Amino acid sequence: MAEAGGADQLANLHLDEVTGEQVSKSELKKRQKQRVQEERKREKAASAPSKPKVEKAGKTEEEEESELTPNQYYEIRCRKVQQLRQSKAPNPYPHKFKVTTDLRDFLKQYESIKTGEHLKDVEVRVGGRIYTKRVSGAKLVFYDIRAEGVKVQVMCQAQEAAGEVPFEQQHEHLRRGDIIGIVGYPGRTAPRNRPEGELSIFAKEVILLTPCLHQIPSEHYGFKDQEQRYRQRYLDLIMNDNSRNVFLTRSKMITYIRRYFDERDFVEVETPMMNAIAGGATAKPFVTHHNDLDMNLFMRVAPELYLKMLIVGGLERVYELGRLFRNEGIDLTHNPEFTTCEFYMAYADVYDIMDITEELVSGLVKHVTGSYRTKYHTQTGEEYQVNWEKPWKRIDMIGALEEACGEKFPPGEELHTTTTNDFLKRMLKKMNVECTPPQTNARMLDKLVGEFIEETCVNPTFITGHPQMMSPLAKYHRERPGLCERFEAFVCKKEIVNAYTELNDPFDQRLRFEEQARQKDQGDDEAQMIDENFCTSLEYGLPPTGGWGMGIDRLVMFLTDNYSIKEVLTFPFMKEETNQGKEKIPAAEVVGIKPEVEEGIRESSWDASKSLLINHELYSAQVEHVRRP
Numbered sequence: 001m002a003e004a005g006g007a008d009q010l011a012n013l014h015l016d017e018v019t020g021e022q023v024s025k026s027e028l029k030k031r032q033k034q035r036v037q038e039e040r041k042r043e044k045a046a047s048a049p050s051k052p053k054v055e056k057a058g059k060t061e062e063e064e065e066s067e068l069t070p071n072q073y074y075e076i077r078c079r080k081v082q083q084l085r086q087s088k089a090p091n092p093y094p095h096k097f098k099v100t101t102d103l104r105d106f107l108k109q110y111e112s113i114k115t116g117e118h119l120k121d122v123e124v125r126v127g128g129r130i131y132t133k134r135v136s137g138a139k140l141v142f143y144d145i146r147a148e149g150v151k152v153q154v155m156c157q158a159q160e161a162a163g164e165v166p167f168e169q170q171h172e173h174l175r176r177g178d179i180i181g182i183v184g185y186p187g188r189t190a191p192r193n194r195p196e197g198e199l200s201i202f203a204k205e206v207i208l209l210t211p212c213l214h215q216i217p218s219e220h221y222g223f224k225d226q227e228q229r230y231r232q233r234y235l236d237l238i239m240n241d242n243s244r245n246v247f248l249t250r251s252k253m254i255t256y257i258r259r260y261f262d263e264r265d266f267v268e269v270e271t272p273m274m275n276a277i278a279g280g281a282t283a284k285p286f287v288t289h290h291n292d293l294d295m296n297l298f299m300r301v302a303p304e305l306y307l308k309m310l311i312v313g314g315l316e317r318v319y320e321l322g323r324l325f326r327n328e329g330i331d332l333t334h335n336p337e338f339t340t341c342e343f344y345m346a347y348a349d350v351y352d353i354m355d356i357t358e359e360l361v362s363g364l365v366k367h368v369t370g371s372y373r374t375k376y377h378t379q380t381g382e383e384y385q386v387n388w389e390k391p392w393k394r395i396d397m398i399g400a401l402e403e404a405c406g407e408k409f410p411p412g413e414e415l416h417t418t419t420t421n422d423f424l425k426r427m428l429k430k431m432n433v434e435c436t437p438p439q440t441n442a443r444m445l446d447k448l449v450g451e452f453i454e455e456t457c458v459n460p461t462f463i464t465g466h467p468q469m470m471s472p473l474a475k476y477h478r479e480r481p482g483l484c485e486r487f488e489a490f491v492c493k494k495e496i497v498n499a500y501t502e503l504n505d506p507f508d509q510r511l512r513f514e515e516q517a518r519q520k521d522q523g524d525d526e527a528q529m530i531d532e533n534f535c536t537s538l539e540y541g542l543p544p545t546g547g548w549g550m551g552i553d554r555l556v557m558f559l560t561d562n563y564s565i566k567e568v569l570t571f572p573f574m575k576e577e578t579n580q581g582k583e584k585i586p587a588a589e590v591v592g593i594k595p596e597v598e599e600g601i602r603e604s605s606w607d608a609s610k611s612l613l614i615n616h617e618l619y620s621a622q623v624e625h626v627r628r629p
Helices: 002-011 025-046 050-057 061-066 070-087 103-109 167-171 226-231 233-239 241-262 304-312 350-369 397-405 418-431 441-452 506-521 532-539 552-560 603-627
Strands: 013-016 021-024 124-135 140-147 150-157 179-188 199-210 287-290 295-299 317-325 337-346 373-377 383-387 393-396 461-464 486-491 494-501 545-551
Touching (some): 013 025, 103 150, 124 150, 140 179, 150 179, 241 350, 241 552, 304 317, 304 337, 304 532, 337 552, 350 486, 397 441, 494 552, 506 532, 545 552
Parallel strands (some): 150 199
Antiparallel strands (some): 013 021, 124 179, 179 199, 287 295, 337 545, 461 486, 486 494
């Protein structure tokens, strides 16, 4: 019955000969009526008095196209490009164009050219995207093109035209957004209305390399919609230099970090992204499934355990730059997947790691920004003046909490007890701080630290003296029982680094893991599980080691002055987009291109694809019918 119903619905669809779509009868009538009305308007405009006709005639084809809706422009542009694809006059998608000149070098090398001067014996060959097109009669066209983050003017004159294609045909198909190749020579224009001309490329030949099928936003209004910028990052990069500069800065930072470690004899390594146990950090993991082995796996929350096993194996200085995945909240500073750098150094301790942190980060800031001082603006517009120069401030966690709460905290060796649990609950109530269940000692302490210590850390600050039960992988403090040798570095009230003297005692490590398992039983789904392989590796001997992890994304935020992590990720995680209105028609369907069966693909698969297409068309027709009043 379902198949019969689908066939009936398909039989009720009619071909729209203009767009090539299969639509319902009522929708086809609606479109035909609208086209008749548009045709009458055009006839009326053609028979109007001479004054309006003169104004109409004064508009270029590009100006008329700018008045179209995005969908109208897209359909018209698709058809024109399809005509070029068929005629090859010119081929809109050539295989190769030889570029010999970098636009950045062009602007530097020829900036001294005087007004009216032309270097006709110098050939430049550049590629770029058209941002503006200005037509001055039939024999003169100006373009502004961009490439590698810079802009240059291209001046095209009919008397200079060369190549096999006539001047008019070289330019009539070109639109804003197209990628073109230019063969010409450097020079500076000699305008009549101002004393100094503009450095330009005087084109002998302009070749279409790739057409843009969509209207790109005008330079006046730009592309500012924040959500669409994240979803269409390619268009964001086309239109907004700031976004481009953020990712160039990010690349520069990562290159500096790699060079810093490489110059100090560290070995860059890669460790697994999927693990049977989610270990190495206190975080909730993503779960995936391996079909062939029929087993669940965890996307890694940290590479720490693997890196320390490499130290056991004799790679005494290792680091890894890579992605982590944590199934936690999404906000201005957290994304489900993010980039970190972790390093581990044999025969070092937490104090050595502090010195390395100060040297690495302060040197990085100086290298990237040219200064140790930067500005950072929060979402509310508050401005932080940050001084990254070493030495950094150091704060003892328990001492600072005692000062903030006005009470003496239990000694370190009692911080894990039920007595301390009752004490911390009383402190939360006294200081009016909320901690959602489960109210473990570690979680309640973390809430107090976030409220009264982290909020004071604008300049880079080390928070030290963490309780052992908050740090299952850190070594106990050599002088203060119950605490461990760990620090967290905070900037602008946010954590950027976590580090400690690594726990290398296999007996102590198992007890720490068992305490984490107890917290997991209490409902803390971020607590770590026991990793037997790691515990076994410690039994072979881990030398005294210092370990360190830094969030790359957050540091990029601070150095590029962006309060949202989405601004520093090329493609941040976004909620699924709900289609507002009708789905976009692919360019191939607009011009009636039918898919071809590839060799090696079974006919049954092709039939299945065809069936899916028919079902999609039926569904679209049903949706269209429901939307109509």
